[in-house]
Amino acid sequence: MSAGVVKVGLLGLGTVGGGVIKTIRLQQEKLFARLGKRIEIVKALVRDSEKERAVQVDPALLTTNFEDVLKSDVDIVVEVMGGVEPTYDYVRALIEKGCHVVTANKELLAKRGPELVELANRHQVHLAYEASVAGGIPILSVLRQFLRTNDIHGVRGILNGTTNFILTKMEAEQLPYQEVLKQAQELGYAEADPRSDVEGFDAMYKLYILAQLVYGESLPLANVVRKGIADLSPGHIRIASELGYRIKLIAQAQKTEQGIRLSVQPTMLPLAHPLAQIQDSFNAVQLSGNIVGDLLFTGRGAGELPTASAVVEDLAYLLTQPFTPHPAWEEKTAEAQPAQAEDERVLCYLEGSCPAATPDRVLHFLREAGVTVTKLKVQFDLGGVLRAGLIATGIREEHEAVLKSDFGLDVRCFPLLETA
Amino acid sequence: MSAGVVKVGLLGLGTVGGGVIKTIRLQQEKLFARLGKRIEIVKALVRDSEKERAVQVDPALLTTNFEDVLKSDVDIVVEVMGGVEPTYDYVRALIEKGCHVVTANKELLAKRGPELVELANRHQVHLAYEASVAGGIPILSVLRQFLRTNDIHGVRGILNGTTNFILTKMEAEQLPYQEVLKQAQELGYAEADPRSDVEGFDAMYKLYILAQLVYGESLPLANVVRKGIADLSPGHIRIASELGYRIKLIAQAQKTEQGIRLSVQPTMLPLAHPLAQIQDSFNAVQLSGNIVGDLLFTGRGAGELPTASAVVEDLAYLLTQPFTPHPAWEEKTAEAQPAQAEDERVLCYLEGSCPAATPDRVLHFLREAGVTVTKLKVQFDLGGVLRAGLIATGIREEHEAVLKSDFGLDVRCFPLLETA
Numbered sequence: 001m002s003a004g005v006v007k008v009g010l011l012g013l014g015t016v017g018g019g020v021i022k023t024i025r026l027q028q029e030k031l032f033a034r035l036g037k038r039i040e041i042v043k044a045l046v047r048d049s050e051k052e053r054a055v056q057v058d059p060a061l062l063t064t065n066f067e068d069v070l071k072s073d074v075d076i077v078v079e080v081m082g083g084v085e086p087t088y089d090y091v092r093a094l095i096e097k098g099c100h101v102v103t104a105n106k107e108l109l110a111k112r113g114p115e116l117v118e119l120a121n122r123h124q125v126h127l128a129y130e131a132s133v134a135g136g137i138p139i140l141s142v143l144r145q146f147l148r149t150n151d152i153h154g155v156r157g158i159l160n161g162t163t164n165f166i167l168t169k170m171e172a173e174q175l176p177y178q179e180v181l182k183q184a185q186e187l188g189y190a191e192a193d194p195r196s197d198v199e200g201f202d203a204m205y206k207l208y209i210l211a212q213l214v215y216g217e218s219l220p221l222a223n224v225v226r227k228g229i230a231d232l233s234p235g236h237i238r239i240a241s242e243l244g245y246r247i248k249l250i251a252q253a254q255k256t257e258q259g260i261r262l263s264v265q266p267t268m269l270p271l272a273h274p275l276a277q278i279q280d281s282f283n284a285v286q287l288s289g290n291i292v293g294d295l296l297f298t299g300r301g302a303g304e305l306p307t308a309s310a311v312v313e314d315l316a317y318l319l320t321q322p323f324t325p326h327p328a329w330e331e332k333t334a335e336a337q338p339a340q341a342e343d344e345r346v347l348c349y350l351e352g353s354c355p356a357a358t359p360d361r362v363l364h365f366l367r368e369a370g371v372t373v374t375k376l377k378v379q380f381d382l383g384g385v386l387r388a389g390l391i392a393t394g395i396r397e398e399h400e401a402v403l404k405s406d407f408g409l410d411v412r413c414f415p416l417l418e419t420a
Numbered sequence: 421m422s423a424g425v426v427k428v429g430l431l432g433l434g435t436v437g438g439g440v441i442k443t444i445r446l447q448q449e450k451l452f453a454r455l456g457k458r459i460e461i462v463k464a465l466v467r468d469s470e471k472e473r474a475v476q477v478d479p480a481l482l483t484t485n486f487e488d489v490l491k492s493d494v495d496i497v498v499e500v501m502g503g504v505e506p507t508y509d510y511v512r513a514l515i516e517k518g519c520h521v522v523t524a525n526k527e528l529l530a531k532r533g534p535e536l537v538e539l540a541n542r543h544q545v546h547l548a549y550e551a552s553v554a555g556g557i558p559i560l561s562v563l564r565q566f567l568r569t570n571d572i573h574g575v576r577g578i579l580n581g582t583t584n585f586i587l588t589k590m591e592a593e594q595l596p597y598q599e600v601l602k603q604a605q606e607l608g609y610a611e612a613d614p615r616s617d618v619e620g621f622d623a624m625y626k627l628y629i630l631a632q633l634v635y636g637e638s639l640p641l642a643n644v645v646r647k648g649i650a651d652l653s654p655g656h657i658r659i660a661s662e663l664g665y666r667i668k669l670i671a672q673a674q675k676t677e678q679g680i681r682l683s684v685q686p687t688m689l690p691l692a693h694p695l696a697q698i699q700d701s702f703n704a705v706q707l708s709g710n711i712v713g714d715l716l717f718t719g720r721g722a723g724e725l726p727t728a729s730a731v732v733e734d735l736a737y738l739l740t741q742p743f744t745p746h747p748a749w750e751e752k753t754a755e756a757q758p759a760q761a762e763d764e765r766v767l768c769y770l771e772g773s774c775p776a777a778t779p780d781r782v783l784h785f786l787r788e789a790g791v792t793v794t795k796l797k798v799q800f801d802l803g804g805v806l807r808a809g810l811i812a813t814g815i816r817e818e819h820e821a822v823l824k825s826d827f828g829l830d831v832r833c834f835p836l837l838e839t840a
Contacts, residue, residue, distance in 0.1 A: 023711050027569055034568050136712035138565055145558055148736045149447055149729055267563050274718065277697050291443050292556035292719065292729040298694065299715040309569055309712040316568040 006037050006319060009074035009099075010044040011090055012081030013062070016104055017044065018055040019308030020078055027312070035319050043072040045081065045090075054244065066090050070097065070174070076318060078311055079103040081287060088112050095119050095127075104131035104307055104316040106205035107196075110221060113212065114329040121325045128314035132383070133206040134283045135161060136306030137299040138313070143213050143287065150289030152214045156252040156417075159206040159264075161281035162190045162197040163229050163249045168279045171237050171246070177230060189281060199228035200249065200264040207251040207262055210285075215260055219329040225263035235350050236412065238270055239389030242377045245347060246276045250417060259334050268347040268416045273297050345374075346413040348395055350388045354408030362407060366412040369402075371395050391416070426739060429494035430464040431510055432501030433482070433809045436524055436551070438466070438475040440498055447732070455739050463492040465501065465510075468702030476529040486510050490517065496730055496738060507594040508532050514552075515539050515547075515823075522734040524551035524727055526625035529615075530641060533632065534749040536820045548734035553626045554579060554703045556726030557719040558733070563633050563707065568730045571711030572634045576672040576837075579626040579684075581701035581721040582584040582617035583649050583669045588699045591657050591666070597650060609656050611700060619648035620669065627671040627682055634673065635680055637750040645683035652686060656769050656832065659809030660688055662797045663766060665767060666696045670837060679754050688767040695837070765794075768815055770808045774828030777806050789822075791815050811836070 010017050024031070024039050032038055041061060049062040063069065066086075069077070070093055077094045079101060081087055087108055089102055101120065101145035109116070109132055130140045134157070143339035146152060158164050162184060169180045181198070196202045205227050210420070211218040230250055240247050250267035253260065269276040274296050276283040283301025288294050300306040350362065359378050366373055375391040386409075400411045444451070444459050461481060469482040483489065486506070489497070489501055490717050492514055499516045499521060501507055507528055509519055521540065523529070529536070529552055540547035547658070550560045565574060578584050583606060589600045601618070604610035616622045624646050630636040649669055660667050670687035673680065689696040694716050698704040703721025708714050720726040771781065779798050786793055793812040806829075820831045 007661070015559045022570065027571075030571070031569070090681075130460075136709075137715060138562055141565060142558055142562065145561060145733060149443065149451070149732045151447075151450070255423070274697070277694070289729065291447070291725045291732070293723075293726050295557060295717070295719040297715070297717055305711045306713050309566075309709065312569045313565060 004037055006039050006076060006315075007042045007072070007074045008039055008092070008315070009069045009072060009077045010041055011069065011077060011079045011087070013044045013046045013053065013057070014080065015304045016080040016307045016311065017078075018053060019304035020034065020080065020311050021055050021057065023305065023308045026279070031312075031316065037319060039315065042074055043069045045069050063105050066093075070094065074099055076102060076315060078315070079105055079108070080311070081105075082107065084108050084111050084116060088116075091116065092119060095123050095125055098123055098125060098127040099130070102128045102311055102318070104129070104276050104311055106132040106202065106209060110205035110208040113209070114331060117329045121328075124323050126318045126321075126323060127326055128318060129209070130314050131307050131310035133209050134285055134297075135301040136309045137283060137285060137297045137301065137304065138310070139210070139285045139297055140213060142297065144211070146287065146289050147214070147291060150291045152253045153288045153290065154252070155210050155214055155285065155287045156250055156275070158248055158275060158278050158283055158286035159203040159251045159285070159301065160197055160200075160249060161272035161283055162194070163200075163203070164278065164283070165189045165281040166198070166236075167229060167247060167249065170232070171241070172233060174234050174238070176234055177232055191207075198230050200226045203249060203251045203264045204262075207253055207264060211253045211260060211262055212329045215255065216327060217260065217332050219260055219262050219334055220331050223262070223267060223334045225261075227265040229266055229315045231412075235351060235387050236414075237380070238412075239349055239377055239387060240347060243347060243375055243389050243391060244271055245416070246271055247270060247414065248275060248278070249277040250275065254373070260333075261331065266414055268414045270418075273417060290310070340354075343393060345391060345393050345416050345418070346395060347416055348390050348392050349412045349414070350390070350403065350409045352407065353383070353384065353385045357407040357409050359388060362388070365402065365407070366392065366395075366399065369399050371399060421607060424457055426459050426496060426735075427462045427494045428459055428490070428735070429497045429514070430461055430488045430493060431489065431497060431499045431507070433464045433466045433473065433477070433725045434500065436500040436727045436731065437498075438473060439724035440500065440731050441475050441477065443725065443728045443732045448675040451732075451736065455736060457739060459735065462494055463489045465489050482766045490514065493725075494519055494813050496520040496522060496735060499525055499528070500640070500731070501525075502527065503639060504528050504531050505771060508536075511536065512539060515543050515545055518543055518545060520546040520548070520738050522548045522551075522731055522738070524549070524731055526552040526622065526629060529630040530625035533719075537746050537749045541748075545741050546741070546743060547737045547746055549629070550734050551727050551730035553629050554705055555719065555723065556722040556729045556834060557705060557721065558702060558730065559630070559705045559717055562717065563630070566707065566709050566712060567634070572710045573710065574672070574674045574706045575630050575634055575705065575707045576670055576695070577705035578668055578695060578698050578703055579705070579721065580617055580620075580669060580672045581703055582614070583620075583623070583750070584698065584703070585609050585701040586618070587649060587652070587667060587669065588654070589656075590654060594654050594658070596654060597652055618650050620646045623671045623684045624682075627673055627684060631673045631682055632749045633681060635675065636747060637680065637752050639680060639682050639754055640751050643682070643754045645685060647685040649686055653830075655771060655807050659769055659797055659799070659807060660767060660834075663767060663795055663811060664691055665689060665810050665836070666691055667834065668695060668698070670695065679752065681754075682728070686834055688836045690838075693837060763813060764809060765813050765838070766815060767836055768810050768812050769832045769834070770810070770823065770829045772807065772827065772829035773803070773805045777829050778826040779806075781806060782808070782823070782829070785822065785827070786812065786815075786819065789819050791819060
């Protein structure tokens with residue numbers, strides 16, 4: 001690294017990349033005063049060097065050819081292009097040249113993290129990725145700090161702002177999923193192809209990274225319970241609310257006797273639960289330590305500047321810390337896990353218009369089958385459609401099958417988060 | 421510091437001191453694995469060495485004579501005895517011997533911080549005090565991190581758990597202050613002499629420390645706006661709630677054109693405000709950065725283990741970081757500041773039983789006086805007592821005086837926190 005200048009290469013110059021340039025410019029003096037070094041972007045890999053950009057960049061810095069970045073002798077690469085191919089190959093080539101890495105790419109870390117960590121350690125370069133989880137919330141550095149003095153039992157949170165925005169709007173305006181998704185796309189809160197967000201992939205990648213940090217290991221992505229929000233209806237949300245609950249897409253890492261359990265799924269939270277209060281596109285992470293107790297961190301989980309803030313903090317961190325080896329990342333396979341344990345309480349939503357499906361008969365069947373129902377809300381509309389929500393323990397797949405075949409009911413069970 | 425052992429002296433062995441010993445014992449292996457060093461308590465200064473303690477300690481470690489601590493050649497002193505005299509003299513003597521300091525003592529820092537920082541720098545020792553603000557919430561280290569890349573406009577929060585507990589219970593159970601205070605004392609949430617908490621001193625000390633960190637300067641304590649909760653009544657709380665607000669004791673640091681403004685006072689928050697959701701003895705700190713936006717951190721602000729967690733984190737931090745000078749602390753005097761600016765909206769509570777005080781007449785007077793009232797709630801009870809709450813702009817002390825003299829009304833104005 002030359003004396004007063006840090007040469008930074010950017011892979012990608014989209015929303016976050018533009019935010020990184022803006023932040024470095026805006027906070028130039030502050031960064032220089034603190035670091036004693038000037039941060040200079042010397043090359044930026046883009047898909048289209050002719051494209052209009054929100055941030056003004058010297059055209060000579062732009063290239064569409066990765067080899068130009070590799071040749072430009074950068075000290076640090078900031079990877080904000082996303083995806084795994086060809087990103088992984090680019091990052092690997094730069095690490096092999098002794099370049100430190102700052103990345104916001106959760107998918108890359110969740111799919112190739114163990115190799116990247118090993119590679120960075122071998123070449124004695126920093127691999128920093130605060131921006132990959134929960135945007136501007138400094139959850140990784142806070143977790144690292146707490147791990148020094150606490151055993152962390154578990155971490156859970158709302159890690160995807162797009163789905164939280166959609167769920168908030170579905171509840172507030174009683175609109176169906178598809179309509180809210182369209183609005184979110186128009187507002188720029190959801191991508192044209194929304195699957196990574198709404199099917200829970202994005203939250204799952206972030207959860208994978210949190211688990212690596214907290215437990216020193218994670219699960220292969222195929223072993224993570226993952227359910228999205230695309231099949232949620234205003235009926236689910238309304239019944240939940242009448243029973244005193246709110247649906248959130250909750251990502252959760254727990255250590256059980258069987259090993260780590262990771263899940264991302266629509267979950268019912270009592271209205272007073274701190275995570276039930278997190279609305280719109282906000283993210284929140286709750287962690288439980290044996291000494292510190294429960295802590296909750298809330299902030300914008302995405303967006304140009306909050307994410308850029310985390311990237312630039314990582315840059316500042318690299319420049320003030322000597323290299324120390326990154327703890328290895330491991331993956332342990334686990335048996336496929338059910339969405340919830342058999343004896344857990346669930347909120348079960350039933351909907352159908354078959355005359356056989358009277359509340360009395362449904363309850364009678366469940367009681368005979370050994371299911372304990374502690375709370376029930378029933379609605380009939382003028383078209384004779386029954387919508388019911390019940391809080392129950394002991395509902396198993398076989399019961400759901402009978403409710404469908406004998407009572408003509410669509411059934412959807414949601415796990416409940418009981419404790420704060 | 422001898423090779424594998426860090427010698428720690430404790431000043432004070434009350435609740436937090438006991439928690440520190442428990443935490444070091446409980447997390448011994450973890451700390452050793454991370455630090456490569458064993459933390460050993462070699463001396464503990466106590467008031468009464470015969471007293472029964474919740475944590476078992478070798479009696480040979482206890483002393484009632486500070487000189488024994490000074491002679492015992494400790495590497496780090498953990499100061500959890502509280503107060504300013506003789507604490508300041510003890511800490512100074514230890515710094516002069518080259519001893520690092522970890523303290524949870526907000527009063528000491530707010531009253532003698534500038535001198536302590538200067539002294540620690542002169543002797544090249546660490547002065548660490550994460551535990552002094554918001555217990556287990558790592559707000560100081562998070563702020564330090566954000567200050568590297570963000571301009572922090574302001575910080576505000578609920579920094580005192582005792583008063584938040586009292587306000588929560590007064591609202592939930594519609595009980596008067598004195599009765600709830602008594603319950604809080606019985607539960608151990610409030611001290612026998614509750615003044616430091618309920619008059620806002622505790623929160624003010626913490627705010628002073630936050631301001632030093634964020635702005636590099638603070639105000640003499642006499643220049644901080646400070647109001648406590650002892651004169652709040654169920655009537656205030658009820659009218660607030662009818663107008664859509666909740667009273668919290670809010671500590672706030674802002675940079676204005678006139679300089680820094682620090683205040684601790686009962687403040688009206690819209691019910692949907694994130695800080696309005698913080699109940700019981702929880703603390704929360706909200707910070708606003710120009711890049712990262714708004715972040716909120718919530719956790720237990722006090723208690724044996726959360727505070728001990730912060731103390732032991734500071735210990736772990738000292739042991740892994742080389743000494744760097746602590747930024748100087750400065751105090752700038754400012755002119756006495758009013759509780760709220762003249763043109764700010766306030767929630768004004770009126771109470772009285774004088775027949776002249778009809779809502780019509782009161783509103784007419786205010787309108788004529790140039791006060792804008794945007795919202796009003798009025799209650800009469802059977803005894804003819806009028807209780808009214810109004811949201812108004814432009815109420816000045818002279819108006820309050822007339823409401824008292826001509827209408828026989830008690831008046832209390834609260835600032836409103838408008839934005840999230």
